[in-house]
Amino acid sequence: MRSEAGSCFIEEGEDAPPGVARIDATGAPGSSGITVLRNLPKRHSPSLPPHAPGLRIGLFGGSFNPPHAGHRLASLVALKHLRLDRVWWIVTPGNPLKDNTALPPLAERMAAARALTRHARIDITGFEAEIETQFTYDTIAWLTRRCPQVDFVWIMGADNLAGFHRWQRWRDIARLVPLAIIDRPGSTLKAARSRAAIALARYRFAEKDAGLLSRGDVPGWVFLHGPRSPLSSTMLRAAGNTIAAP
Ligand SMILES: Nc1ncnc2c1ncn2[C@@H]1O[C@H](COP(=O)(O)OP(=O)(O)OP(=O)(O)O)[C@@H](O)[C@H]1O
Numbered sequence: 001m002r003s004e005a006g007s008c009f010i011e012e013g014e015d016a017p018p019g020v021a022r023i024d025a026t027g028a029p030g031s032s033g034i035t036v037l038r039n040l041p042k043r044h045s046p047s048l049p050p051h052a053p054g055l056r057i058g059l060f061g062g063s064f065n066p067p068h069a070g071h072r073l074a075s076l077v078a079l080k081h082l083r084l085d086r087v088w089w090i091v092t093p094g095n096p097l098k099d100n101t102a103l104p105p106l107a108e109r110m111a112a113a114r115a116l117t118r119h120a121r122i123d124i125t126g127f128e129a130e131i132e133t134q135f136t137y138d139t140i141a142w143l144t145r146r147c148p149q150v151d152f153v154w155i156m157g158a159d160n161l162a163g164f165h166r167w168q169r170w171r172d173i174a175r176l177v178p179l180a181i182i183d184r185p186g187s188t189l190k191a192a193r194s195r196a197a198i199a200l201a202r203y204r205f206a207e208k209d210a211g212l213l214s215r216g217d218v219p220g221w222v223f224l225h226g227p228r229s230p231l232s233s234t235m236l237r238a239a240g241n242t243i244a245a246p
């Protein structure tokens with residue numbers, strides 16, 4: 001594998017992480033259902049924001065239906081406490097645990113996220129759709145292979161730690177990158193008592209050491225209690241604040 005600023009590749013002949021679709025030079029799935037990214041024309045390369053070896057990048061996956069100030073605040077808390085260079089929002093093609101039948105198109109959710117964030121260190125991405133995965137393990141495995149020298153941290157709200165044990169390969173996710181949990185009203189205790197929090201208890205970092213979390217420290221996680229937002233997309237949708245149709 002080779003890696004360069006803003007562009008890293010899976011070499012031909014290498015295995016893709018499980019579940020990551022690989023497409024051959026014609027763009028058709030190979031016999032194994034696997035793709036050789038190296039053979040893809042440049043325009044088919046999944047689009048990632050600029051990045052370079054040594055950068056500390058937070059990965060903040062979400063449905064963002066719609067995005068709201070709570071997402072932005074969580075990103076700012078992570079940027080500060082984890083001493084990140086950037087946060088990438090990964091707008092999911094569809095959370096595998098949610099009913100996505102009424103989910104607005106990815107492009108609309110990405111546009112809404114861009115309009116809301118307007119922050120020099122927050123990037124909006126939709127590359128999960130391009131690599132054809134909805135599962136976080138596959139996303140992170142793909143990213144860490146493609147960009148082995150970038151220091152990624154997975155960020156999620158406390159509600160997601162509470163249900164983390166239902167995610168595909170959640171223990172393996174915790175072995176790939178450190179986790180940063182952002183406190184959220186209504187989920188503090190549920191998260192702290194969750195199956196994942198108990199299983200990973202011995203790997204928990206003190207909040208004051210959050211800036212030291214790095215990929216060398218996996219498993220490793222921290223629960224950040226910064227300023228909190230009570231906002232949720234559910235609440236906004238119920239109030240009629242939905243993403244406009246194209
Ligand atoms: N107010 C908030 N404070 C902290 N984290 C949040 C907050 N709102 C959302 N998050 C986190 O942001 C990520 C994306 O969340 P998502 O897009 O599902 O928003 P949501 O408000 O939880 O949506 P919904 O109500 O539809 O479930 C998740 O990790 C979630 O835990």
Ligand SMILES: O=C(O)c1ccc[n+]([C@@H]2O[C@H](COP(=O)([O-])O)[C@@H](O)[C@H]2O)c1
Nearest residue numbers: 061062063092095097135136137167168
């Ligand atoms: O990989 C999984 O099994 C999995 C299960 C549930 C949620 N996720 C991811 O968690 C992130 C937050 O999802 P959401 O819908 O709570 O915003 C988003 O990136 C989802 O793809 C991932």
